[in-house]
Amino acid sequence: MSSLTRAIEEYIHRLLEEEEPEVVSLRRKDLAEHFGCVPSQINYVLRSRFTPEKGFLVESQRGGHGFIRIARITFRRPQERIDHLEEIIGNVISVQEVRRLLTSLQERGILSDRERLLLEVALRFQDELVEGYFDLSPYKRDMLQADLLKRLLRSLALC
Amino acid sequence: MSSLTRAIEEYIHRLLEEEEPEVVSLRRKDLAEHFGCVPSQINYVLRSRFTPEKGFLVESQRGGHGFIRIARITFRRPQERIDHLEEIIGNVISVQEVRRLLTSLQERGILSDRERLLLEVALRFQDELVEGYFDLSPYKRDMLQADLLKRLLRSLALC
């Protein structure tokens, strides 16, 4: 009784691995039929799993010969990756968003297990400090968290 | 007899030991049923026993087909080595001393370049934060840095 969303996600990932230019094109209706679900389920999978934060771009076109095209974002220079990360993190980031981002980076092999652990501990420590010691508002805490995260990830992107 | 929490903790530890890549995935509801307790008890066990500081990463997802995944990152180490680690970092007070320890760990190949970088950046960031925002005395700042570094090193169970 595995999840439908996960099955579709894995299917698309497999397609991407096979394709050479790391782009796949597919029909929403066909894919939905293949999995025996409503077409809008495909949109849900794309919206939740193939986001820019996870390193994907999705384009589509309606009408006759319509299509959905999914591409991996690739970075030529480290600076591009840094810019992308900073854009995603923004000025404020919640604990949950941090989790998701780190999980994604780990899955993509950008972060090792131990590096992730260090990031988690550093973020937790700062959060404890800022909450317990200095009693800042949750919003301020999320701001400081974004700052720390950006700083840490930027340092890694450079080596 | 506060055995419930311990029983659940041991159960999860046993699962982790069986697994090859030390990761287990479980259903909160099932586990709670298995132990005849409320589901939130599982959260308590995870929060208190499977923290990043202790070398674990916990991820979860809500909603249909939700799950809780627990990964053990740091190696199992004999108690004497853990004691040894405690002995070394427990006595560290100044940032200088911790720096020396870091360099030594790095030279011995126990800490990677990237990991060292993360530690340095986290350290510097916290110091700037504490100095600029909260205006603590240099002595206090030094202590907080040492605390952070000790926490990070412990999480990796290095030594």
Add this chain to the structure above:
DNA sequence: GGTTTCTTGACGTTTCTTGACCATATCGCT
């Protein structure tokens, strides 16, 4: 006896699935 840790349960939030209804691109016919 006071403090920390544990246990429970009420209430909150997120994720997934489905379906009705909306928007738009292409084609074929005038």
Add this chain to the structure above:
DNA sequence: AGCGATATGGTCAAGAAACGTCAAGAAACC
């Protein structure tokens, strides 16, 4: 070229299925 028909894909909301949070009281610890 214009226009309707057809073929796609998009959005949104509702309901169900998990998991999370928080606070109060009990138990254990010192």
